[in-house]
Amino acid sequence: MAAAIACAGLSKRYGNGVLGIDDVTLEVPAGASMALLGQNGAGKSTLMKLVLGFLQPTGGRLVVLGEERVERAHGRIGYLPEGQAAEPGLSGRAWLRHMARVAGLRDVNRAVERGLEEVDLVAAAGRRMSGYSRGMIQRVALAQALLGEAELLLLDEPTSGLDPESRWRIREVIRARRRAGATVVMSSHDLAEVETVCDVVAMVHRGRLLAAAPLTQLRDAGPRVEIELGGGAIAGVGALGLERLGVEVRDDRLVLPQEASAEVLRLLLAAGVPIVSVNPVRRSLEQAYLEATRA
Numbered sequence: 001m002a003a004a005i006a007c008a009g010l011s012k013r014y015g016n017g018v019l020g021i022d023d024v025t026l027e028v029p030a031g032a033s034m035a036l037l038g039q040n041g042a043g044k045s046t047l048m049k050l051v052l053g054f055l056q057p058t059g060g061r062l063v064v065l066g067e068e069r070v071e072r073a074h075g076r077i078g079y080l081p082e083g084q085a086a087e088p089g090l091s092g093r094a095w096l097r098h099m100a101r102v103a104g105l106r107d108v109n110r111a112v113e114r115g116l117e118e119v120d121l122v123a124a125a126g127r128r129m130s131g132y133s134r135g136m137i138q139r140v141a142l143a144q145a146l147l148g149e150a151e152l153l154l155l156d157e158p159t160s161g162l163d164p165e166s167r168w169r170i171r172e173v174i175r176a177r178r179r180a181g182a183t184v185v186m187s188s189h190d191l192a193e194v195e196t197v198c199d200v201v202a203m204v205h206r207g208r209l210l211a212a213a214p215l216t217q218l219r220d221a222g223p224r225v226e227i228e229l230g231g232g233a234i235a236g237v238g239a240l241g242l243e244r245l246g247v248e249v250r251d252d253r254l255v256l257p258q259e260a261s262a263e264v265l266r267l268l269l270a271a272g273v274p275i276v277s278v279n280p281v282r283r284s285l286e287q288a289y290l291e292a293t294r295a
Contacts, residue, residue, distance in 0.1 A: 002029075002030050002066070003027040003028060003029060003030065003063070004028050004029065004030045004031075004032070004064070004065060004151070004152050004183040005026070005027070005028040005051055005062075005063070005064055005065075005152070005183075005185070006026075006027045006028075006062070006063045007024055007025060007026050007027075007050075007060060007061065007062045007063070008025045008060055008061045009023050009024075009025060009059060009060035009061065010023070010024045010025070010026075010047075010050065010057055010059070010060035010061070010062055011023055011024070011057060011058050011059035011060050012046055012050060012055060012057050012058055012059075013058045019043075019206075019207045020043055020046035020055070020207060021043040021046050021047055021050075021204070021207045021208075021209075022207045022208055023059075023060070023208070024043075024047065024060070024204075024208070024209045025060075025209070026202060026209055026212050027212075028183060028185060028200070029183075029200070030183055031178070031181055031182075031183055032183055032184075032199060032200050033174070033178050033183075033184040033186070033197060033198045033199050033200065034183075034184070034185045034186075034198060034199075034200040034201070034202055035186055035187070035188060035194040035197075035198040035200070035201050035202070036048075036185065036186070036187040036188075036202050036204060037187075037188070037189075037191070037194070037201060037202070037203045037204065037289055038187075038203060038204035038205055039205070039293075042204045042205055042206060042207070043204045043206075043207040043208075044156070044187040044204055045082070045156055045187070046207075047204070048079075048154045048156060048185070048187070050062060050070075051064050051070065051077075051154060051185075052070070052074070052077065052079055052154065053070040053071045053074065064077070064152070065077070065151060065152060073152070075103075075104075075148065076148075076150060076151040076152060077150055077151070077152045077153075077154065078144075078145035078146055078147070078148070078150030078152070078153045078154070079145055079153075079154045079156075080141055080142055080144075080145040080153070080154070080155045080156060080158055081141075081156050082156040082157040082160065082187075086129055086137060086140060086141065087129070088128065088129050088130035089128060089129075089130065090128065090129060091125060091126050091127055091128055091129065092116070092121055092124060092125045092126075092127070092129055092132070092136070092140045092143075093112060093116065093125040093126060095129065095140060095144075096112040096115060096116065096140065096143055096144060096147065097109070097112050099144050099147065100112055100147050100148075103147060103148060105147060105148055111147050111148060112143075112147070114146075115143035115144070115146050115147055116143055118143065118146055118173055118176070119139040119140070119142050119143045119146075119169065119170075119173055120139070120169055121136065121139055121140065121143065124136060133163075133166075134161065134162065134166075135162045135163055135165070135166025135169075136166075138158070138159070138162055138166060138170065139166065139169065139170065142155075142158065142170055142173060146173070146177070150182060151181075151182060151183065152182065152183045152184075152185070153174075153177060153182055153183070153184045153185070153186075154185050154186075155174070155184065155185070155186040155187070156186075156187050157187055157188060157189070158170055158174070158186055158188070159171070159188070159190065159193060160188075160189070167193070171193065171196065171197055174186070174197055175197065184197075184198075186198070191284075191285045191286045191289065194215075194285060195215065195285050198215060199214060199215055199216075200212070200213070200214055200215065201213065201214075201215050201218055201285065203289060203292050203293070205292070205293050210292045210293065211288075211292050215285065218283075218285065218288045219282055219283050219284065219285060219288060223257070223258035223280065224255055224256065224257060224258060224280070224281050224282075224283055225255070225256055225257075225258050225261045225278060225279070225280055225281065226253050226254070226255050226278070226279050226280075226281040227253065227254040227255075227256070227261075227264065227265070227268070227275060227277070227278050228252060228253050228275070228276040228277045228278075228279075229252050229253065229254065229268075229273060229274060229275060229276060230252075230273075230274030230275070230276055231252070233252070233273050233274050234249060234251070234252050234253075234254075236271070236273065237249070237254070237268070237271075237273060240267050240268070240271060242254065242256075242264060242267065245257075245260040245263060245264055246260055247260070247264060255281065258280070261278070265278070
């Protein structure tokens with residue numbers, strides 16, 4: 001499958017010497033939904049702005065929707081920046097009409113009404129945005145990103161700070177656009193949300209790409225085992241030195257790499273520690289992310 005975004009050795013250093021991203025090589029398959037994970041300042045927004053052509057790289061190569069001159073792809077990209085601003089004195093419909101004209105769309109009314117319908121804001125579209133909730137403002141911003149039936153959507157923290165209902169609505173819109181064939185790249189700190197929306201994950205840390213792989217591969221990498229201990233027994237396992245075998249303590253359970261399970265069980269049985277059950281477990285995205293960044 002062709003890549004919607006392909007970069008090789010991509011770097012961005014700002015004039016003051018601050019590193020944005022460094023030597024990033026990454027491909028986003030067309031039609032995929034990729035999450036960019038990383039702490040604030042890790043380089044996620046820098047990468048999005050390079051894809052949009054808002055910033056120019058200081059090294060490497062970048063191709064977006066088949067275009068090496070990324071500005072040629074602008075009309076095929078929808079962008080939702082973090083902290084999207086809008087004119088509170090305008091209605092949601094008026095704002096979207098203004099932005100559709102700025103984007104040079106031919107059928108402004110059709111594009112706007114379709115966008116309002118997608119984000120479920122038709123009923124409130126005639127009201128001034130000064131009376132909108134934060135979730136409604138974010139849905140207007142998402143409708144703006146959807147104008148023109150974009151092939152590639154770049155969404156920077158699309159559900160940050162929203163109530164559960166607004167988060168659900170925005171996730172549903174993203175899923176619908178995916179089903180229609182769009183490629184989605186979104187940054188988020190909500191890993192549970194990422195697991196419901198995205199199928200590919202890229203982890204960025206201090207400007208560098210740590211990992212980029214299908215979500216299932218990241219969660220399944222390194223099979224793990226969970227050992228449930230009898231009541232109160234967890235307090236006595238500290239003296240066994242199980243940390244050296246990669247054992248994590250969680251409540252009354254031990255979670256460890258599968259290859260260490262035989263040795264851990266031998267030590268527990270030798271010490272007379274009661275074992276209730278031994279089960280294989282799937283690593284969460286949160287665990288995969290923490291392991292990658294701590295390493």
